[in-house]
Amino acid sequence: MSQKGLIGYFEKFLDKESLFDNKRILQANYMPETVFHREDEIKKIATILAPSLKLEKPSNLFIYGKTGTGKTLTIKHITNQIAQVAKEKDIKLKILYINCKLKRVADTEYRLIAQFTRELGKDIPPTGLPTDEVYKIFFSAIDNEEQLVILILDEVDYLVKKAGDELLYNLTRINSELKNSQISLIGISNDLIFADHLDPRIKSSLSEEELIFPPYNAIQLQDILKQRTDKAFKKNVLEQGLIEKCAAFAAREHGDARRALELLRVSAEIAERNGFSNIKIEHLDRAEREIEKNRIQDIIVAQPKQQQAVLFSIISICSKRQRGIFTGEVYEVYKGICIQCGLRPLTQRRVSDIISEYDMFGVINTNVISKGRYGRTKEISLAIDYLLVPKLKKIIEENLSL
């Protein structure tokens, strides 16, 4: 495209009628006014949290549910309203929300406490201070006046996996040392069996109340999609049956509303890019593939070289043979690759962890199997579309300059 052509393209782009009315509505962080199909949960949480308005400490609450079941949305919805009431009536109630999964923000004990303290208006350096010093500052920030603080820890499972459960223990105990104020904890977790690994003392005090968010079914997803699409898109741009299919797609994968919305947004973008005036079901199919491709590519490109080398060995073996790939084999091939591209090979212990990380990302599937006399190992298989493999291989080859 020549320079002039580029300008023409942009001008044409501006003139072109967009399918979207308000794209933001389809984004994950958009807060709709009403939360669909969570009436029971809302009621229950509201009952639990209501005493906070009288400055009585509400029970600690633990919420479970898979991704895209509306946990965060619901909690934010409720706490926004409580905060509003508290503000109107001048009640000393503070609600602090943190997503523990945010890298370099709240994924360690220090950072989490530092982040909370910052939200209370104190300045904390990103590093350099002893952790107990940060605790002290946090402490005094809370205890300097009579108030109630509700701490919401979204995706705590992630935090505990990384930083251990000591932090939760400290938080649950903090109340006994506060003189003027009190804190209440709300934990949100994607992992249903996460609490089983917790220290029983922590578990009992953290989950005084428990709530499980079930996945949405296809009908409920349709409602949610309709609610959003009405505002997000111009009229009549959705082909008949599109929402139903989209909901069915997402319902098949544990009722993930976030995914359904993303699917819809990407199909719209594809339709728009190709100059269609409405979104067809074929766009939905393409969107599904595109999302998957981008997700995997993003993961891989973001990995350091060592990790890429490990994945490369897995892919290489997989493309030769479909079944029965084991850690030992991967390690041998990986060592060869390291020599080829001048990396220092890591230990097998570490490689084993890297393989598990890829499993978590969903790039590969692993299964610990025992081959009896012939030991115990992970059986590894690729979890990505085979059509994608050659492209990924090429990307990694370039990155590693093989």
Next chain:
DNA sequence: GTCAATTCACATGAAAGAGACCACGGTCTAGTG
């Protein structure tokens, strides 16, 4: 043939080290009036 013991090839956990990054306080240095 039966059954317990053995064995393999890792998985999984815990601890600790290396190196990067950062804050803080003290000291030095150069610029200013």
Next chain:
DNA sequence: CTAGACCGTGGTCTCTTTCATGTGAATTGACGA
């Protein structure tokens, strides 16, 4: 005299290694029928 540069100390964080322990079924071998 003071602002800024510089340095040492002590802290966190991430990635990694080292050491230790766990695991589950195929295989082995003793045993009895």
